Amino acid sequence: MSSRLRTAGPFPGPDHDHAACVTRGLDAAEARCAEAGARLTPLRKRVLELLLAEGHRAVGAYDLLDRLADTDDGGKRPAPPAVYRALDFLVDQGLAHRLASVNAFIGCAWPDAAHRPQFLICRDCRAVAELDGGGLARNLDAAAEAAGFTLLDAVVEVGGLCPRCRPDETSDPDAASA
Ligand SMILES: [Zn+2]
Ligand SMILES: [Zn+2]
Ligand SMILES: [Zn+2]
Numbered sequence: 001m002s003s004r005l006r007t008a009g010p011f012p013g014p015d016h017d018h019a020a021c022v023t024r025g026l027d028a029a030e031a032r033c034a035e036a037g038a039r040l041t042p043l044r045k046r047v048l049e050l051l052l053a054e055g056h057r058a059v060g061a062y063d064l065l066d067r068l069a070d071t072d073d074g075g076k077r078p079a080p081p082a083v084y085r086a087l088d089f090l091v092d093q094g095l096a097h098r099l100a101s102v103n104a105f106i107g108c109a110w111p112d113a114a115h116r117p118q119f120l121i122c123r124d125c126r127a128v129a130e131l132d133g134g135g136l137a138r139n140l141d142a143a144a145e146a147a148g149f150t151l152l153d154a155v156v157e158v159g160g161l162c163p164r165c166r167p168d169e170t171s172d173p174d175a176a177s178a
Contacts, residue, residue, distance in 0.1 A: 010120060010129030011056070011162050018055050025052040028111040029095045038093055043078055047086040051096055051107035058104035058126045061087065101157040102126060116140070117155045122162035129162070 012018070029048055033040040040048075050067050051059055059067075061084065069077045078086075087105060090096035095111050098104075102121055109130035116137040120129040136156060144151045161167075 010131060011127055011164070021056075022049065022052045025095075025107050025109075025111060029093075032093060032095065032111055036093065038089070041086075043082060044086045044089055047083060048090055048095055048107060051090070051105055054107075056106075056109075056128055058099050058102050058106050058121065058128050060102075060104045064105070097130070097155065099128065099157055100155070101159060106130070119155075119157050120162070121157055121159050122165055123159050124161055124165035127162040127164070 012021075026045070026049060029040055029045070032038075046068070047064065050064060061080075064087075065080055065083055068083060087096065087098075091098050091105070094108060096105050096107050097117050097119070099106060099119060099121060104126070106119070106128045108117075110132060115132070118131040118136055120131065122128070137154070140151065140154050140156075144154075
């Protein structure tokens with residue numbers, strides 16, 4: 001009953017090479033900070049690494065603090081305010097996103113590209129897919145323009161059920177027909 005191997009797509013399957021995702025995210029963060037003249041301090045990098053390591057799933061700040069305490073090797077755990085500041089930095093730099101609808105954070109899937117963040121968020125397992133769609137952004141731009149409105153912050157968060165959590169598609173497809 002193993003799930004089908006899914007290496008691509010907005011919701012990567014459990015068998016994908018996630019270590020590559022983490023490496024790619026950290027490399028992109030280093031490059032982005034160097035370009036912006038921002039400092040990716042060890043704590044900032046560690047927080048980003050933990051966000052990315054979560055595997056395309058939203059992480060709350062409290063869970064993040066727990067994980068930092070668990071994995072801390074030097075015996076000194078970072079103070080919560082320092083961790084919150086690190087999160088603010090990552091969000092400001094576009095390396096992570098704040099998901100207001102679930103009060104959590106996610107490492108950015110496209111940190112090396114300018115983008116308007118759009119997310120599909122699973123209400124069951126908190127899996128998060130960051131979409132790379134320009135169409136929705138263009139529609140928003142057009143709607144805002146028509147309203148004489150200047151978009152400053154247009155994070156799109158859509159709640160639902162991910163492919164692993166939604167009910168099996170084998171249920172009768174004709175049941176809903178009129
Ligand atoms: Zn991954
Ligand atoms: Zn992003
Ligand atoms: Zn799910």
